[in-house]
Amino acid sequence: xxxxxxxxxxxxxxxxxxxxxxPAGMGETHELLTLNIGPHHPATHGVLRLLATLxxxxxxxxxxxxxxxxxxxxxxxxxxxxxxxxxxxxxMDYMSYYFNAMAYCGAVExxxxxxxxxxxxxxxxxxLELNRIASHLLWxxxxxxxxxxxxxxxxxxxxxxxxxxxxxxxxxxxMHTRYFQIxxxxxxxxxxxxxxxxxxxxxxxxxADQYADLLEKNQIxxxxxxxxxxxxxxxxxxxGVTGPLLRATGNPWDLRKAAPYSSYDxxxxxIPVGTVxxxxxxxxxxxxxxxxxxxxxxxxxxxxxxxxxxTPDRKVALPPRHELAxxxxxxxxxxxxxxxxxxxxPGEAYYPIESPRGELGCFVRADGSSKPARxxxxxxxxxxxxxxxxxxxxxxxxxxxxxxAMLDPIIGGVDR
Amino acid sequence: xxxxxxxxxxAHELRDGNAEAVLGTExxxxxxxxxxxxxxxxxxxxxxxxxxxxxxxxxxxVDYYPEEPRLGVLYEMMDMREVDRISVKARVSTEDPRIxxxxxxxxxxxxxxxxxxxxxxxxxxxHPDMRRILMPEDFEGYPxxxxxxxxxxxVLFTYNEEKNYGRWQ
Amino acid sequence: MEVKRExxxxxxxxxxxxxxxxxxxxxxxxxxxxxxxxEALEQYVRDxxxxxxxxxxxxxxxxxxxxxxxxxxxxxxxxWMHVIASRVxxxxxxxxxxxxxxxxxxxIILSGRVSVKMxxxxxxxxxxxxxxxxxxxxxxxxxxxxxxxxxxxxxSDKFMPIDVHVPGCPPRPEAVAHGIIRLREKxxxxxxxxxxxxxxxxxxxxxxxxETIARQSAADAAIGVFxxxxxxxxxxx
Numbered sequence: 001x002x003x004x005x006x007x008x009x010x011x012x013x014x015x016x017x018x019x020x021x022x023p024a025g026m027g028e029t030h031e032l033l034t035l036n037i038g039p040h041h042p043a044t045h046g047v048l049r050l051l052a053t054l055x056x057x058x059x060x061x062x063x064x065x066x067x068x069x070x071x072x073x074x075x076x077x078x079x080x081x082x083x084x085x086x087x088x089x090x091x092m093d094y095m096s097y098y099f100n101a102m103a104y105c106g107a108v109e110x111x112x113x114x115x116x117x118x119x120x121x122x123x124x125x126x127x128l129e130l131n132r133i134a135s136h137l138l139w140x141x142x143x144x145x146x147x148x149x150x151x152x153x154x155x156x157x158x159x160x161x162x163x164x165x166x167x168x169x170x171x172x173x174x175m176h177t178r179y180f181q182i183x184x185x186x187x188x189x190x191x192x193x194x195x196x197x198x199x200x201x202x203x204x205x206x207x208a209d210q211y212a213d214l215l216e217k218n219q220i221x222x223x224x225x226x227x228x229x230x231x232x233x234x235x236x237x238x239x240g241v242t243g244p245l246l247r248a249t250g251n252p253w254d255l256r257k258a259a260p261y262s263s264y265d266x267x268x269x270x271i272p273v274g275t276v277x278x279x280x281x282x283x284x285x286x287x288x289x290x291x292x293x294x295x296x297x298x299x300x301x302x303x304x305x306x307x308x309x310x311t312p313d314r315k316v317a318l319p320p321r322h323e324l325a326x327x328x329x330x331x332x333x334x335x336x337x338x339x340x341x342x343x344x345x346p347g348e349a350y351y352p353i354e355s356p357r358g359e360l361g362c363f364v365r366a367d368g369s370s371k372p373a374r375x376x377x378x379x380x381x382x383x384x385x386x387x388x389x390x391x392x393x394x395x396x397x398x399x400x401x402x403x404x405a406m407l408d409p410i411i412g413g414v415d416r
Numbered sequence: 417x418x419x420x421x422x423x424x425x426x427a428h429e430l431r432d433g434n435a436e437a438v439l440g441t442e443x444x445x446x447x448x449x450x451x452x453x454x455x456x457x458x459x460x461x462x463x464x465x466x467x468x469x470x471x472x473x474x475x476x477x478v479d480y481y482p483e484e485p486r487l488g489v490l491y492e493m494m495d496m497r498e499v500d501r502i503s504v505k506a507r508v509s510t511e512d513p514r515i516x517x518x519x520x521x522x523x524x525x526x527x528x529x530x531x532x533x534x535x536x537x538x539x540x541x542x543h544p545d546m547r548r549i550l551m552p553e554d555f556e557g558y559p560x561x562x563x564x565x566x567x568x569x570x571v572l573f574t575y576n577e578e579k580n581y582g583r584w585q
Numbered sequence: 586m587e588v589k590r591e592x593x594x595x596x597x598x599x600x601x602x603x604x605x606x607x608x609x610x611x612x613x614x615x616x617x618x619x620x621x622x623x624e625a626l627e628q629y630v631r632d633x634x635x636x637x638x639x640x641x642x643x644x645x646x647x648x649x650x651x652x653x654x655x656x657x658x659x660x661x662x663x664x665w666m667h668v669i670a671s672r673v674x675x676x677x678x679x680x681x682x683x684x685x686x687x688x689x690x691x692x693i694i695l696s697g698r699v700s701v702k703m704x705x706x707x708x709x710x711x712x713x714x715x716x717x718x719x720x721x722x723x724x725x726x727x728x729x730x731x732x733x734x735x736x737x738x739x740x741s742d743k744f745m746p747i748d749v750h751v752p753g754c755p756p757r758p759e760a761v762a763h764g765i766i767r768l769r770e771k772x773x774x775x776x777x778x779x780x781x782x783x784x785x786x787x788x789x790x791x792x793x794x795x796e797t798i799a800r801q802s803a804a805d806a807a808i809g810v811f812x813x814x815x816x817x818x819x820x821x822x
Contacts, residue, residue, distance in 0.1 A: 067550040067552070070550040078562075113445065237471060238523050240471070240472060241524070258499045259499050348478075350501070352473065352501075361492070363474070363490070365478055374479065376478075415550055416550070
């Protein structure tokens with residue numbers, strides 16, 4: 001006797017979604033309008049559908065309809081060997097691909113109980129922070145585009161192109177690089193990477209200053225963003241929101257400082273925090289994080305230790321190719337790893353990291369075979385979406401668009 | 417994470433409050449899990465929230481096929497003051513996949529519980545809006561259960577190329 | 586090592602002197618001053634005029650000023666943004682005026698994975714676009730299902746006609762630009778891109794000629810479809 005919700009009355013249940021938000025005193029002369037800001041819309045950041053109930057131009061209710069990008073990544077990951085899951089899981093939150101891989105690799109490394117060598121940890125930090133800058137730059141470009149400052153898009157993408165060049169230099173691919181492997185990183189950085197990275201780091205603060213000059217004290221941006229869509233800290237904490245949204249309200253919660261992973265405690269950086277929790281604070285927090293990430297990368301680059309770039313445990317990481325010619329054991333390990341993959345002892349692990357949008361966690365359940373039994377990503381955008389309703393309640397439609405931009409949702413992460 | 421003894425203390429206190437609430441504890445690799453009986457999961461969560469674990473980053477489902485009870489719902493809880501994490505696991509069977517919802521205790525579990533319903537079929541009683549969130553509304557089946565097929569299309573080689581059904585003419 | 590120096594623009598041996606850039610430049614300068622006379626003037630006019638058909642000229646113009654639809658689905662949309670950005674500049678081809686409304690757009694670029702829930706939406710947007718319209722399927726996920734071969738995705742050419750598939754996951758901006766150039770060649774080579782010719786179809790409201798009716802009935806009979814849905818006359822499978 002399974003409890004079944006009858007799927008044929010979904011129409012009736014859809015009807016109850018948002019249409020009944022009638023404030024008192026609406027006579028026969030007024031009616032609420034339901035506007036479908038559909039999955040295809042130039043200003044939603046991806047395929048997000050919003051059912052907005054409007055009274056005139058004022059938004060009374062806003063229900064997001066998700067699932068237009070659901071890819072079944074978690075189910076696909078159950079079908080692949082542990083190291084083959086990395087490219088699949090990277091494509092979840094498609095702007096912070098290194099973070100997805102980091103969370104997953106961290107979870108599996110916890111289950112295996114292996115240590116990541118320090119050089120690999122520093123390289124991971126460098127790439128993670130570069131990805132954070134890239135994600136914030138794209139957010140800045142597209143948000144400014146939504147607000148009307150169209151030329152910011154080209155400026156920010158110019159920097160992002162430089163960052164993607166760096167990624168291409170270290171791993172061969174611009175996006176979804178499969179650079180993080182279980183136990184470390186795929187390959188050491190090539191000659192010339194450090195020089196190019198240094199050049200980028202020297203330029204980045206001045207470029208960020210230029211973007212700030214364009215937008216920060218601009219009267220139009222100020223009036224669009226200041227004092228709009230304020231949500232207080234307790235509501236956000238109750239909704240499970242972390243990341244720059246929470247930091248904009250004044251709560252300095254950042255997993256890089258609170259529960260450091262992958263040698264983040266070796267670096268000295270600050271956490272930018274807002275005061276009021278309006279759109280302007282969210283913008284300022286992310287803008288300031290650009291500078292902080294640059295600092296982290298330069299510290300990591302200077303202090304980059306020598307050593308292996310992947311764990312020396314041959315049961316988990318592929319042996320270097322020159323060993324295959326001389327050592328029989330290396331050949332056997334290589335064969336085993338490539339065909340079946342390593343086996344992980346049974347257990348469960350949840351590994352949270354701080355992604356550009358908030359807490360990104362990966363839950364992996366291993367059942368002793370060479371394929372994971374369950375991979376679940378706790379995606380920050382999925383939970384940040386719940387904050388959209390309190391943000392836009394009672395504001396104008398234009399503020400809804402600005403709020404969506406400042407929320408920074410990545411629908412790939414929302415829908416997985 | 418609370419260490420093993422800390423976890424036992426917490427479980428002890430919970431059992432003092434409600435004797436049937438805690439079915440057991442698990443502790444492995446710095447991960448503390450409290451196994452809760454599904455009917456009393458609200459009591460467990462509320463007590464843990466009173467102890468300081470006020471933030472619930474994730475509610476997700478796991479299919480423990482073929483072990484019974486099959487469907488597990490995991491609540492990852494976090495204490496932001498002490499920076500401490502603890503998990504609560506409640507397992508239900510597919511014959512009676514019902515569990516009370518915690519959306520009034522923690523509104524952020526709203527979308528999470530809808531996703532667990534969508535993917536595993538666990539019905540959360542008391543949820544304000546229990547419908548599918550990621551799959552289309554009229555989808556049948558619960559995709560992330562282990563016995564649901566992965567789906568997809570067979571890879572086309574020369575011998576089965578002609579059978580590529582549905583290609584736009 | 587011997588270094589060979591040449592004056593820029595001078596003719597290589599065997600090259601038609603008409604194509605000499607410098608000579609043409611000087612001829613243009615003389616034209617503007619009014620100094621060209623007689624045969625040189627005739628030659629200049631002959632060189633400056635090209636004859637073509639209206640269809641070819643329209644196709645050329647159409648290929649160079651295309652309005653893509655602002656449509657981004659997933660990761661490939663990030664690389665699509667890089668195509669529009671300054672390094673691989675889409676405005677070089679004249680394609681930078683992206684339209685938000687499908688009624689005003691010529692090209693839909695499916696950049697990203699098309700899930701089962703999104704496929705009817707994409708199809709509806711495609712139907713809303715006006716002829717002539719083209720589609721580029723960018724990336725592996727919409728061409729086939731890419732990395733994910735599972736219950737949730739559908740390849741885009743199962744529900745709509747695609748003109749160019751660009752492989753990659755995600756394809757480099759230069760690869761997308763290559764796809765765009767190939768599409769542009771296709772557009773500029775097609776003289777009559779109307780839907781009647783492309784699909785060999787007629788509108789339901791039109792009054793058909795006898796010849797068209799006969800031709801279409803013959804085509805239907807060949808695959809076993811008869812007016813009124815009567816398939817009794819068909820033998821075999």
